[in-house]
Amino acid sequence: MKLLPAVQAHRIETLSLSLSSRGGTCVSADQQGRCLHELLLPLLGPLLDRLAPPQQVLRLERLELHLGRLSLDDAPERWRTRLEQALALALARALPQSAPPLKTSALELTQFLHFLQHGSLPWSMASGPGSLRLSLWLESLARRQGALLWRRLQALPDAGQVLERLSRISPPQGLQALLAARQPDLAQGLTHLDEAWLAPLQHSGRLGAYQAGQLRQRLRVTALRALWGLRGPATSQAWREALFTALRQDLRAQLGEGWQQRLPGPRSADVGRAQRGLDQALLAAVLAPRRQAGEPASGIEGRLEAERPSPASLAWAGLRQLMGQAGARSGRRQRERVRQLLATLSRHAAAELRERLLRLLRQRRARRRCSELLDPEAMGSLMGLLGVSARSVGAGWADSLRQTALRLQSQCAPTQRPRLGRLQALLMEASLAAWSAGRRLPDSHSGWQALWAAAWARWQRDEPELQRPAGPSPSPEGSGRQPPRKTEAAQARRLQNPPSTQAERGWSWAQRLRLAQMLETPQACLRWLRRTPELQRWRLLKAQFGQAVDGLKRRLQRLLGLAEAQAAEPAPAGLTRTALFAPPDAPRLRERLWLGLCRRLFVLGEAPEQLRLGPELLATAPGRAAPTAELSAPRLGEPIWVDDAGQVLLAVYAQCLFARFELLDESGRQWRSETARAHAVACLQYLVRGAQGLDTPDEHRLPLSKLLCGASPETLLVPDSGPEPARQAELEGLLQALIAHWAALGQTSPQALRESFLQRGGRLVQETQAESVEGPEGRREEPARWRLRVEGRAFDVLLDRLPWSYGLIRLPWMSAVLHVDWR
Structure with a gap:
């Protein structure tokens, strides 16, 4: 409460x-x-x-x-x-x-930041999602807490997603107030542009109201992107020129190549005052443009163009998200999703793809995740797309990799024999590692076999530090079983090899690989830390990395002492020790330091002997985090309130409906693209809200529709304008068919169905996350589990005569299962 x-x-x-x-x-x-x-x-x-x-x-x-x-x-x-x-x-x-109390203004700001990060409203919102207008909310916050709001926005993680959500808040009054808080003269210049040009064009009938609104929104989005991440005032002449050019390109894109013919004649007073301020300079630059049509963009302008939402940028964001989910499931759906994203990137951004992937695949975690998500044929296509010659990755490359994996698998002992898919992923990871390191790749079957065999040997053999200490080589006669009599040489060897070292020497490549994969995700690492005593952790790390861990252990102990000393310092002047800034105890500090250490070793791939542990490792320790840190990841069990819970009744028609609209692929079980998924969400919203859903497409009203379409509530969808009139008629026909099939409704109209059943309040909660579970038949993937509790009403008795079930929903494209509690 x-x-x-x-x-x-x-x-x-x-x-x-x-x-x-x-x-x-x-x-x-x-x-x-x-x-x-x-x-x-x-x-x-x-x-x-x-x-x-x-x-x-x-x-x-x-x-x-x-x-x-x-x-x-x-x-x-x-x-x-x-x-x-x-x-x-x-x-x-x-x-x-x-917990210590918060001020009202701080709570409201925190709630808005929660929406920008997660795409849904926190349950503590006093008003429901149906009565909120994001633009008015942003305008109110910007006018009352403008400077603080801008600082908190710049400190949020995943700046691209936050900026995109801000850009979609319309009408533009909210963005106008935010720009005025950050750069008042720029906001004033946009207002002058509206008054001096857009308003006269609209009043004369040469520009429609919808087109004028879209243009006002787009100009303010461009200005926001130009200011995003900028430190200090916007006074650079190069920055101004890039901004003005980007604004003129917006006008050209919205109005066509003949947009300059609609401009009024430049007033000498405006042009003469161009250097008095940014607002006057903006007006003069647009009314008297100096750039010719078709001139290429450069500098900051090019960065602004690159940041605009496009199929390539959205595909790249989706690919980075999948690559960053180390330890997550890598089933058929995820593989198909990666193929679609790579196909989109190859069509729209082939020139930029090679350099971006090179930077991404320099991380060991990304290489491993990519190897898990692609089969050999797709990996060969990817390497060809990255510039690897057809002679190196030809038509038989995938078959060669499979044959090598089968041969290596057959050479393993039965108790240590890996699965074929895991072994193929290991060999593909070695191929990517060689390419990202800049080495020349083989151009023959035997050359690839040698590369893969070397990678396999590195994983099979023990680390050099774990080998038996140098000593006299045993004689051929002594190479067999140790005689029962305890000689002095045997006692010396036993003293040189304590039990821990003997266990470490038996640490196989499969065990090392399993530990590395287990510690790549923060959740799994945290579970490992809480279940494993610290002494055993150091032994496992020593088995993984050798004697270099001893020095690492000493440095971490010194760093822990430094962390405890910093935690004992008093709070800075003017700040109160709240739950976010509470002094952490020693166990929590030690846990956070271990998390940072495991990230450096197993995610970033840093070598233990070269690992420098300094105060920067304390940045994520409790008590030192920024006030927005608690918003970075929603907690399990944190409810999301929705006002369209009744759409679960439509799930039985979803697959046939979306197949009819040609939104699914040939199998009829996955989306053709992210654009198709976004359009499916818009169709569900039209079914629930009618034309009202097209007038107010605020994202905070979409969590349940996203979940039913296989996306998490936090996912940022591709912009979609909604179904066209012909498709709206088909959706209305679907509601009429539902009423006819549900005989208990009688002569109910589609709008009455919406108001009585579909537009119903509900409480959506994620109960579990997706995870891999060991079973008698091997590892299996357990999907995430969500639960929806629907608000009850008197006429819910009609649900007893509903001819289909709705209690458990798992559509083919859903990676989670939804349990519905209704009546």
Whole structure:
């Protein structure tokens, strides 16, 4: 529960009521409903509003009220007195144990940043997703907390996704207020441009209202991209010229090549004042453009062009996301997704793909993930796309790799024989490592076999540091079994090889590979740290990297002492130690340092002997993180409130509908592209909201539709304008067919169906994440599990006569399973 100062001064996430009669029997549902809706809720709301502290926000994880013995026939005044006493007592006990309070402005800013990172609203929002307008929200924040808002925006991770979500907030009043907070003269110049040119064109009928709105939005998005990441004021002449050129290109793209003919004649006063300020310079630059049509972009202008949303940029973002999910599942769907992304990049950005992939594949984690996601044929195509000659990666390259993997697999002992897919991934990773290192690749079957055999040998043999210490070589006679008699030489060898070293010498390549893969994800690494004692961790690392770990252990101990000393320092002036800045204890510090160490060793691939452990490793330690760190990853069980929960009734028609619209591939089980997925989400929104869904396409209303279309609620979809009129008619026909099939609805209209069942509130929660589980038949992939609880209404009794089920939804393209609790 959160106590919020405002018109609605409290927000209850979950409310449960437990009643019993005098004889200990359960109370009927009618009595419970009367007690809750007629007696408790009308009294509880005003009491919580009155007790909320002014201009502060408190978060209480649990508040339990004991009302004692009451009768439903008691006077409301007695209920009020008993409830007020119980509430005051519960608050007195809970407030000292709650987190430090936040100011109202800080909470509102945190909620907006939560949306930018996750694409959904936090449950503590006082208003539901249906009543919120993102542009007005952004405008209000920018006017009241403009400077702080800009600083927090620049500190958010994944700047590209944050910038894209900001760019899609329309109408442009919110972006205009944000630009005014960061660069007032630039915002004033855009306003002058609207008044001096766009408004007259619109009033004369030469520019439509929709086209003018789109152009205003696009100009402000370009200005926002130009300011993003810029330090200090925008005073550079080169920066101004690049901005002006990018704005003129926006006009050309929106209005066509003849856009200059629509310009009014330049006023001498505007051109003469071009150097007085950025606003006047912008107006003069657009009204008197100096650049000829078709002139190529350069400098900052080229960067601005590159950052605009395009199929290539979105495909590259999706590819980076898949490559960064080390340890995640790599099944058929993920492989098909990578093929689609690579095909899109090869069509739209073939020239830039080689350099970008070279930078990405220099990371060992990315190479391993790429090898897991591609089969040999796709890997050969990828290497050909990267510039590897056809002589090196020809038509038989994939077959050669498979034959080599089969031969190497047959040479392994039965107890240590890896799966064929894992072995092929290892050989493909070795091929990528050779290419990313700049080495000349073989151009024959025997050359590739030699490269793969060398990689296999490196994984099979022990590290040099773990070999038996140098000593006299054993005689041929002594090469067999050790005689029972304990000689002095045997005792010396036993002293030189303690039990830990003997265990390390038996550390096989498969065990080293398993440990490296297990520690590549933060979640798996955290589980390993909490289950494995520290002494055993060092032994495993020594088995992995050898004697260099001893020096690493000493340096980490010194760094831990430094971290504890920093944690004991007092808070900076003007700051209060809240939950984000609380001094961490030693176990938490040690855990965070181990996480940073494992990331350096197993994700970035740094060598232990060259690893420098300095204070920078403390950047992610608890108590030193930025205030936005808690927003970087949503917690399991954190609810997402939706106002279109009833669309789960449409899931049974989804596959046939999207196949009819040609949004699925030939198999009918996956999307043709990300554009098709985005259009499917828009179709679901039209089914639920009608034309209203096209008028207000705010992203925070889409979490459930994204999930039903196989994307996570945080995914940023490709922009889509919604279904065209002909397709809208087909969607209306689908609703009429649903009504005809659900005989209990009678003569209900499609709009009545929307309002009564589809536009229903709900609570969406992710209960588990996708993970690999060991079973009797080997490893299997367990999908993520979500649960949707739908708000109940009186006429839900009609659901009992629904001729299909909706309790469990797992469509072919969904990587998660959705459980629905409704009635």
